Amino acid sequence: MSLDHLISIRDLDYREAVLLLDTAEQMAATQSRRVKKLPTLHGRTVVNLFFEDSTRTRLSFEAAAKRLSADVINFSAKGSSLSKGESLKDTALTLEAMGADAVIVRHSSSGAAHRLAHAGWMDLPVLNAGDGTHQHPTQALLDAMTLRRHFRRDPSAPDAEPLAPGTDLAGARVVIVGDVLHSRVARSNVDLLTLLGAHVTLVAPPTLLPVGVDGWHCDVDYDLDRALGEEPDAVMMLRVQRERMSAAGGGFFPSPGEYHTAYGLDSQRFSRLRDDAIVMHPGPMNRGLEISADAADSGKSVIVEQVANGVSVRMAALYLLLAPEGSTRD
Numbered sequence: 001m002s003l004d005h006l007i008s009i010r011d012l013d014y015r016e017a018v019l020l021l022d023t024a025e026q027m028a029a030t031q032s033r034r035v036k037k038l039p040t041l042h043g044r045t046v047v048n049l050f051f052e053d054s055t056r057t058r059l060s061f062e063a064a065a066k067r068l069s070a071d072v073i074n075f076s077a078k079g080s081s082l083s084k085g086e087s088l089k090d091t092a093l094t095l096e097a098m099g100a101d102a103v104i105v106r107h108s109s110s111g112a113a114h115r116l117a118h119a120g121w122m123d124l125p126v127l128n129a130g131d132g133t134h135q136h137p138t139q140a141l142l143d144a145m146t147l148r149r150h151f152r153r154d155p156s157a158p159d160a161e162p163l164a165p166g167t168d169l170a171g172a173r174v175v176i177v178g179d180v181l182h183s184r185v186a187r188s189n190v191d192l193l194t195l196l197g198a199h200v201t202l203v204a205p206p207t208l209l210p211v212g213v214d215g216w217h218c219d220v221d222y223d224l225d226r227a228l229g230e231e232p233d234a235v236m237m238l239r240v241q242r243e244r245m246s247a248a249g250g251g252f253f254p255s256p257g258e259y260h261t262a263y264g265l266d267s268q269r270f271s272r273l274r275d276d277a278i279v280m281h282p283g284p285m286n287r288g289l290e291i292s293a294d295a296a297d298s299g300k301s302v303i304v305e306q307v308a309n310g311v312s313v314r315m316a317a318l319y320l321l322l323a324p325e326g327s328t329r330d
């Protein structure tokens with residue numbers, strides 16, 4: 001792969017996106033063995049630099065790095081010298097001085113990962129674990145991996161097989177619902193799923209759509225029932241990001257109850273999904289707000305599978321950015 005960093009899905013071309021997904025499948029195959037650890041990154045040090053809270057992304061990057069035999073240093077903003085006013089630049093200089101080989105960064109500011117990679121403060125690969133409302137590339141990759149495992153081009157065929165490695169998502173129809181305005185997951189998924197040939201429809205109230213969304217490579221609808229009536233292959237519910245709404249003064253929807261009525265995947269809507277449709281959510285979920293417990297815990301839900309695929313995708317990203325040419329992934 002020609003990339004030095006993984007900052008945005010927009011930096012990937014089609015071939016690189018498929019390579020990442022195929023490599024993730026190879027990584028997943030190694031994870032069903034009794035000994036899951038590969039020697040590939042032995043002696044390398046990866047830093048998890050998290051300025052914002054995370055459960056899935058931080059733990060799965062840590063698991064991915066350790067399964068590739070790297071050492072992992074976890075840095076969280078809470079309890080660090082950031083509270084004494086230390087800048088991102090000085091934090092970067094400190095990490096390189098300590099011998100880090102790669103930095104995984106999550107930050108509340110859109111553009112923080114790009115700045116860390118390109119400001120010239122350090123010469124290390126940077127992997128974006130989510131920056132503000134901008135991008136969350138490994139989330140989109142794990143979502144695409146999950147979709148690729150479930151989508152059948154012709155579900156009526158008697159022996160319909162999952163998509164083979166090397167294929168894309170052409171023909172898949174995905175509806176992404178909810179707080180698009182604050183969602184780096186939605187932006188990254190529109191970029192990646194459409195790059196792979198899927199058709200994406202965003203559904204949200206007008207207050208939760210960003211300015212300029214008309215220019216994105218997807219359809220936009222305000223009516224969830226109409227979008228679900230098109231019988232999509234997958235429905236991805238987005239977290240209502242109440243912390244970002246409060247910081248902006250609130251007022252994005254009248255009440256949680258009304259939001260759930262208009263935009264929640266409740267039991268009624270869930271019961272109308274196609275038998276082979278899947279329900280996705282990046283987590284963490286607000287049960288009872290954007291998604292009902294019935295939908296989240298149902299057989300159609302692939303939410304736990306998304307988390308498992310996250311480890312494989314992050315192993316693939318670390319492998320492709322850090323492993324020496326020709327090193328083993330078996």
Ligand code: CP
Pocket residue numbers: 053054055056057058130139282283284
């Ligand atoms: N999906 C996701 O980014 O979850 P975390 O915030 O727990 O990492």
